[in-house]
Amino acid sequence: MxxxxxxxxxxxxxxxxxxxxxxxxxxxxxxxxxxxxxxxxxxxxxxxxxxxxxxxxxxxxxxxxxxxxxxxxxxxxxxxxxxxxxxxxxxxxxxxxxxxxxxxxxxxxxxxxxxxxxxxxxxxxxxxxxxxxxxxxxxxxxxxxxxxxxxxxxxxxxxxxxxxxxxxVGAGQVTKVCNQMLVACNALVIAEVVALAERAGVDAALLAPALAGGFADSKPLQILAPQMADSQFEPIKWHVRTLLKDLDTAVKLAREQGGATPMSGLAAQLMRLHGSQGYLEQDPATLVRLFREASQ
CATH class of the missing domain: 3.40.50.720 (NAD(P)-binding Rossmann-like Domain)
Incomplete structure (x- = not known):
């Protein structure tokens, strides 16, 4: 039928x-x-x-x-x-x-x-x-x-x-830009946090459960922090290039509106640096390598 x-x-x-x-x-x-x-x-x-x-x-x-x-x-x-x-x-x-x-x-x-x-x-x-x-x-x-x-x-x-x-029409895309600004900046801070915890001798695998339900908790923290701590970069669930594209869109949109996005602008620079090292097609969990390598 x-x-x-x-x-x-x-x-x-x-x-x-x-x-x-x-x-x-x-x-x-x-x-x-x-x-x-x-x-x-x-x-x-x-x-x-x-x-x-x-x-x-x-x-x-x-x-x-x-x-x-x-x-x-x-x-x-x-x-x-x-x-x-x-x-x-x-x-x-x-x-x-x-x-x-x-x-x-x-x-x-x-x-x-x-x-x-x-x-x-x-x-x-x-x-x-x-x-x-x-x-x-x-x-x-x-x-x-x-x-x-x-x-x-x-x-x-x-x-x-x-x-x-x-x-x-277009309002959905503006909202998605705002979403991606939050996600991308959060992902970079999580990578920075995991690398710092490791250098300071703290088990980074405990960060997500320790902070669950607190003011610093978020879905990206619960997903990315364990992957970063375990260097679990596959299977690839999303791509660094996607976050970079959306950050560039955020900076462009802010410029068109006469505003500024200094945090997202810095995030775009860091994401672009990471991508230039061969990670564009990799999962954003690999961002932890940017901060691990910076400390070496």
């Missing part, structure tokens, strides 16, 4: 996209997928997803298109290049972008897509990492028309514990 649920298209089957797609399939949604490396779609195909050959072909088959891509350039390419989503988009469709992008670029692309095709855009970046994607407990911060966000709320309930409309 054909499903009565909206048909979904998902572009970007990476660390986050794969578990998100699994949950959408488990909820019974017909799912069409596309990824630049098609082999990453094979697991989803075995679960019932249909692999499409281009983003345009995917868009032609679905009610709603979702993106989870690396950066602004990747989203722009998938939407507007030859065989992109804009070629087959139509009024009544929605594009929901889970990627973390520059807010101004998001607003510009959303306006161009709607003007050209009638397809509307919701920016809905997420926080919670791969564990949140697997458990369906992501925090989703959305920008777009209120009616569009309410339309997708039942679908996104399979992916997240919370969906908050932050304002018009």
């Amino acid at each position: 054909p499903s009565s649920l909206p048909s979904l298209g998902f572009v970007g089957i990476g660390l986050m996209g794969l578990p998100m797609c699994r949950r959408l399939l488990a909820a019974g949604h017909p799912l069409h997928v596309w990824n630049r490396s098609p082999d990453k779609c094979s697991e989803l195909q075995a679960l019932g997803a249909v692999i499409e050959h281009t983003p345009a072909a995917l868009c032609a088959e679905v009610d709603l298109v979702m993106l989870c891509l690396a950066d602004t350039a990747a989203v722009r390419s998938v939407v507007f290049d030859a065989d992109g989503i804009a070629e087959r988009a139509k009024p009544g469709q929605l594009l929901v972008d889970f990627s973390s992008l520059e807010p101004a670029a998001t607003r510009e692309m959303a306006a161009a897509l709607e003007s050209r095709t009638g397809m509307r855009w919701v920016d809905a970046p997420v926080s919670g990492g791969t564990p949140g994607a697997e458990a369906g407990t992501l925090a989703i911060m959305a920008g777009g028309r209120e009616e569009d966000i309410e339309r997708i709320r039942p679908i996104l309930a399979h992916l997240g514990q919370r969906l908050t409309r932050m304002g018009d």
